[in-house]
Amino acid sequence: MRVVIIGASFAGVAAAFEVRHIHPDAEIMLLEKQDTLGYIPSGLHLYWDKKISDLDEARFVTEGQLDKHGIVYHLNATVQKVNTTQKIITYDQHDLSDQLSYDKLIIAAGSRQLSEKITGSAQESVLKYKRYDEAQAVLIKVEESEHITIIGGGQVGVEAADLLTTMEKQVTLVESMDYVLFKYLDEDMIKPIEKNMTEKGVDLRMRQTVSSVEMESDQKVTVCLGEGSVTSDAVIMGVNVRPHLPFLDKTIKQHTDQTIAVDRYLRTSVEDVFAVGDCIQLSGPGEDRVYVPLINNAVRTGIVAAANLIEPSRTFKGSLRTIGTRVFGKYIASTGMTEAESLFTDRTVESHRQEVRLTSLADSDTVTLKYVYDAKTHELLGAQMISDANILEKINVLALAIQSKQTLEDLQQTDYFFNPAYSQMTATTNLIAWMDERADEDEN
Amino acid sequence: MKIEHFLEKNEVREITIFNQLVLNGGTLSYGKMLNHLGVSKASLENDLSSIAVRIEGFDQKVQLQYDGQTIGLSMSDDLSLQQIYRLYLDQSIKLQIITFLFKHQEFSITQLTQKLAISESSLFRKIKELNSHLKEFGIKIRNGQMQGEELQIRYFYFQFNCYIEDKATFLAEHPDDRLTQMIDAMEKFLDVTITPENRERLKIWLIISNARVSIIDKQAKRLRTQMKAYRKDPFFHKIQVFVLRYFSRYSIEVDEVESMIHFAFLLAFPVLTEPDFHEYRLLRDRHAPIASMDTLIAETIINHFKYRRLPYMLERDMSYHLTHIHTRLYFFQGDIEIYEYEGIIAKEKQIVGTNVVSFARTLLKTSTKTLADKTGESNSLLKMELLKYISLLVLITFKMASVIQVGIDLKMDGLYKETLGELLILKLKPIKGVRVEHYDPTKIYDLVLTNEEPKDQANYDDARIYILSEILSSFDMVNIQRIIQELN
Ligand SMILES: Cc1cc2nc3c(=O)[nH]c(=O)nc-3n(C[C@H](O)[C@H](O)[C@H](O)COP(=O)(O)OP(=O)(O)OC[C@H]3O[C@@H](n4cnc5c(N)ncnc54)[C@H](O)[C@@H]3O)c2cc1C
Numbered sequence: 010m011r012v013v014i015i016g017a018s019f020a021g022v023a024a025a026f027e028v029r030h031i032h033p034d035a036e037i038m039l040l041e042k043q044d045t046l047g048y049i050p051s052g053l054h055l056y057w058d059k060k061i062s063d064l065d066e067a068r069f070v071t072e073g074q075l076d077k078h079g080i081v082y083h084l085n086a087t088v089q090k091v092n093t094t095q096k097i098i099t100y101d102q103h104d105l106s107d108q109l110s111y112d113k114l115i116i117a118a119g120s121r122q123l124s125e126k127i128t129g130s131a132q133e134s135v136l137k138y139k140r141y142d143e144a145q146a147v148l149i150k151v152e153e154s155e156h157i158t159i160i161g162g163g164q165v166g167v168e169a170a171d172l173l174t175t176m177e178k179q180v181t182l183v184e185s186m187d188y189v190l191f192k193y194l195d196e197d198m199i200k201p202i203e204k205n206m207t208e209k210g211v212d213l214r215m216r217q218t219v220s221s222v223e224m225e226s227d228q229k230v231t232v233c234l235g236e237g238s239v240t241s242d243a244v245i246m247g248v249n250v251r252p253h254l255p256f257l258d259k260t261i262k263q264h265t266d267q268t269i270a271v272d273r274y275l276r277t278s279v280e281d282v283f284a285v286g287d288c289i290q291l292s293g294p295g296e297d298r299v300y301v302p303l304i305n306n307a308v309r310t311g312i313v314a315a316a317n318l319i320e321p322s323r324t325f326k327g328s329l330r331t332i333g334t335r336v337f338g339k340y341i342a343s344t345g346m347t348e349a350e351s352l353f354t355d356r357t358v359e360s361h362r363q364e365v366r367l368t369s370l371a372d373s374d375t376v377t378l379k380y381v382y383d384a385k386t387h388e389l390l391g392a393q394m395i396s397d398a399n400i401l402e403k404i405n406v407l408a409l410a411i412q413s414k415q416t417l418e419d420l421q422q423t424d425y426f427f428n429p430a431y432s433q434m435t436a437t438t439n440l441i442a443w444m445d446e447r448a449d450e451d452e453n
Numbered sequence: 454m455k456i457e458h459f460l461e462k463n464e465v466r467e468i469t470i471f472n473q474l475v476l477n478g479g480t481l482s483y484g485k486m487l488n489h490l491g492v493s494k495a496s497l498e499n500d501l502s503s504i505a506v507r508i509e510g511f512d513q514k515v516q517l518q519y520d521g522q523t524i525g526l527s528m529s530d531d532l533s534l535q536q537i538y539r540l541y542l543d544q545s546i547k548l549q550i551i552t553f554l555f556k557h558q559e560f561s562i563t564q565l566t567q568k569l570a571i572s573e574s575s576l577f578r579k580i581k582e583l584n585s586h587l588k589e590f591g592i593k594i595r596n597g598q599m600q601g602e603e604l605q606i607r608y609f610y611f612q613f614n615c616y617i618e619d620k621a622t623f624l625a626e627h628p629d630d631r632l633t634q635m636i637d638a639m640e641k642f643l644d645v646t647i648t649p650e651n652r653e654r655l656k657i658w659l660i661i662s663n664a665r666v667s668i669i670d671k672q673a674k675r676l677r678t679q680m681k682a683y684r685k686d687p688f689f690h691k692i693q694v695f696v697l698r699y700f701s702r703y704s705i706e707v708d709e710v711e712s713m714i715h716f717a718f719l720l721a722f723p724v725l726t727e728p729d730f731h732e733y734r735l736l737r738d739r740h741a742p743i744a745s746m747d748t749l750i751a752e753t754i755i756n757h758f759k760y761r762r763l764p765y766m767l768e769r770d771m772s773y774h775l776t777h778i779h780t781r782l783y784f785f786q787g788d789i790e791i792y793e794y795e796g797i798i799a800k801e802k803q804i805v806g807t808n809v810v811s812f813a814r815t816l817l818k819t820s821t822k823t824l825a826d827k828t829g830e831s832n833s834l835l836k837m838e839l840l841k842y843i844s845l846l847v848l849i850t851f852k853m854a855s856v857i858q859v860g861i862d863l864k865m866d867g868l869y870k871e872t873l874g875e876l877l878i879l880k881l882k883p884i885k886g887v888r889v890e891h892y893d894p895t896k897i898y899d900l901v902l903t904n905e906e907p908k909d910q911a912n913y914d915d916a917r918i919y920i921l922s923e924i925l926s927s928f929d930m931v932n933i934q935r936i937i938q939e940l941n
Contacts, residue, residue: 125669126708185709186697216690218709235709236684251704265667266703290703297634299702349698352638 010035013111015088017041019304020286021117022070023311025080039082040100048141057172064144088256093279113281113318120250120287120302128221134230135222136245154242158232160219162189166247171336174209181212181239183219193332193343198379198393205337250302252288274321275314285310292327294346295354301328331408333401342404345391345411346381357384365444369429374398380440387416406438454586454833455790459545467504471537474526482523547579555610560597590787603671604714610661612789627660642695645729655724673710680713682741688733689716721780727773743783746820747775767852774845778838782825788833801843813842854886857899857940862892864905873924899940
């Protein structure tokens with residue numbers, strides 16, 4: 010059996026390893042457009058944060074690991090066409106066109122950072138750095154720049170704004186919503202971040218949509234907004250990623266948002282063709298299908314597709330859009346449904362925000378937690394956290410609770426260790442009204 | 454644009470034959486029909502036999518008799534002219550071109566000629582004809598695409614699917630789950646109630662919008678300019694937040710234009726109920742073009758009829774309808790004439806008098822001068838908005854005529870006061886356009902009937918006062934009727 014995988018990033022590589030694990034005899038081939046393997050998309054942030062000293066250290070897999078598992082990979086190989094009737098793939102490698110037949114095909118071609126609505130955003134001077142070669146170029150450009158405009162206040166944009174201000178750059182951040190990180194946090198949770206952003210001198214332009222980017226004669230770049238414009242030395246694209254799949258043949262059904270339509274087994278509309286990672290929609294926090302481009306989803310979908318190659322055996326369990334990061338001095342994390350997003354569910358949802366101490370010691374840090382839950386059943390649906398201390402791991406507890414459909418009362422019954430230096434009377438992740446450090450409000 | 458523009462000449466004639474028969478109680482002589490159609494007898498015979506073939510599908514539910522002298526039409530009770538129109542429209546090639554274009558957003562000539570089984574030259578001819586009618590919408594079919602401002606394209610498709618294409622088929626072709634979710638979410642987020650009828654309208658709009666949301670290079674220059682006055686509008690802002698949040702769930706990029714398009718639609722078409730609209734009206738910038746035109750036209754209407762003021766709810770209702778009219782004039786171009794304009798104008802003139810019609814024309818002139826800068830009766834949008842002004846004026850005059858408030862304030866002993874009061878009310882009630890009740894000092898009246906000269910006129914505010922000479926006398930009744938007529 011020959012399994013061909015298009016794209017050798019998180020989804021593709023995870024699928025390859027799992028196929029090898031399940032089918033020791035399969036012939037596995039990865040086709041990858043880029044000339045290096047396994048670059049981590051936020052590698053540049055690690056570098057700016059001085060967590061690594063060379064961009065090349067930001068790799069999640071090496072060629073050696075693939076070799077060891079007998080996985081064949083072609084770098085610099087761009088798939089041009091998929092013919093699902095004849096089961097043949099056409100790809101270009103080093104200016105030569107070649108063909109390859111497959112028994113099973115996994116499409117893991119991911120996404121790219123590109124805007125089709127912002128005129129001029131495709132030009133090189135508008136910086137993107139999901140890929141290694143892009144990141145290298147951005148590194149140099151940013152070093153030369155003093156004033157940088159970031160388009161988009163999502164995770165990438167806000168992290169970049171933080172790191173660049175720390176590097177003493179002047180930063181303007183443009184976001185079309187009312188507040189940053191709106192997919193992950195509710196507006197009442199974001200205040201401390203926005204306060205710190207302003208204090209650190211970030212020029213925040215909320216409720217502004219970029220319509221075009223124009224090059225000026227003096228190497229400067231102007232970003233045109235609905236009202237006014239910003240001219241700076243460089244522009245970073247922090248907009249959402251999207252699939253780019255010009256090679257698909259018409260028989261593979263796509264949704265209107267260009268993602269490939271798959272069932273719960275990650276099978277496409279064509280037999281023996283699977284799709285994973287950033288090129289599909291998943292069942293999201295509200296249980297309907299949404300687009301959640303995250304590495305964890307890419308890896309998990311890769312594994313599930315591999316398990317279903319011969320016959321459908323494992324369904325994909327969906328995504329809670331769990332994230333965790335540190336920006337502007339705060340650790341923030343989120344999983345599941347936000348209160349704002351509960352708009353899209355028919356459930357009646359309630360929420361509660363509380364601030365609790367992390368340990369039993371006098372100088373304990375606190376964390377602000379927000380719970381979103383079903384008003385009737387008390388099933389936990391979402392959680393958000395913000396703290397000065399590193400509480401990121403705790404979000405996984407709540408993610409697991411949501412995935413296993415626990416209620417607030419169930420959560421109070423879970424078994425946790427007590428050690429005064431590391432915990433307090435009740436677990437941090439329990440909603441217990443009398444534990445509020447600041448019993449101020451009950452939302453709704 | 455008219456519905457008949459989707460039909461061929463002979464088909465229009467056939468429809469006219471049906472129309473004439475319906476208007477004339479089901480039968481008409483050859484002579485009269487020939488006169489109306491302006492064709493030869495042979496060609497009328499042709500049309501009649503063509504009709505006969507077409508209606509075979511109705512299985513005797515429609516029957517046409519003709520004998521060279523008279524033509525007669527009979528239809529079963531559950532069938533109307535609408536279904537006969539549908540029969541013709543369903544076979545229209547032009548309709549199929551538009552439907553195909555909507556579905557595929559782009560086509561090649563060979564694709565279409567094959568699909569419609571027509572020759573290349575007749576396809577070109579049909580497209581050319583369509584374009585001549587699309588012109589008033591500011592859009593055209595070119596290079597296998599619909600081209601023009603995005604708002605106009607969606608607006609055209611909307612009108613097309615509401616009035617030309619079979620609405621039910623269109624809705625059935627587009628499954629519902631996500632739309633229902635979207636509308637429910639919208640309802641929650643905007644904190645409004647969307648009634649079933651408005652929901653259907655919104656659904657059609659959203660099907661069209663969602664099918665076009667991913668199209669690159671949308672034109673919106675005109676819309677962007679028009680929206681300059683509405684950047685800070687609270688309703689626009691809410692729509693913007695909703696649009697961004699909704700589409701952030703998919704891999705769909707939206708720009709500001711998407712929200713602008715929805716803003717224009719939601720204010721131009723009845724989607725919000727009057728109470729929900731009223732909430733917005735309290736918040737909106739009164740100096741923005743549409744709102745200030747609403748005020749100007751409302752004042753002109755009130756002055757014209759010499760009303761002091763309108764009852765609160767009627768004033769709100771008027772403003773609700775005026776905003777629809779003015780939003781359409783401000784944002785949109787072109788329309789589909791769903792009513793036979795000339796016919797309706799003629800009928801309205803008969804019923805409401807030439808005054809109302811010519812006053813409506815004055816209103817239209819005032820509003821278009823500032824809002825639309827479009828002139829000429831040939832523009833269907835202006836025709837349709839004129840009809841709306843007329844309807845609004847008729848509505849106001851009817852409502853105003855029916856609300857002459859009469860209060861009876863008799864100054865006498867309790868028992869008499871009550872009995873005589875009741876008797877008076879009984880006598881006055883049959884008079885058209887009055888509401889009579891015992892006087893309540895907290896209310897405002899147009900006419901107060903009393904039996905003593907009031908000590909302080911101011912007590913009755915601005916109401917007319919009539920002092921009864923002899924309660925229940927015919928002398929008084931005649932006078933009261935005269936006063937009521939004067940007040941009307
Ligand atoms: C700057 C940035 C930082 C991010 N940081 C994080 C983070 O910290 N945490 C997180 O969870 N998510 C993060 N993401 C999102 C994350 O990058 C994606 O969710 C993840 O990369 C998806 O993995 P994938 O394997 O599905 O697709 P991709 O990583 O997009 O990989 C697709 C691969 O397919 C290849 N390919 C595409 N087309 C072809 C073709 N025709 N022929 C051959 N090969 C092709 C591409 O070159 C690419 O290597 C970040 C995104 C960006 C832009």
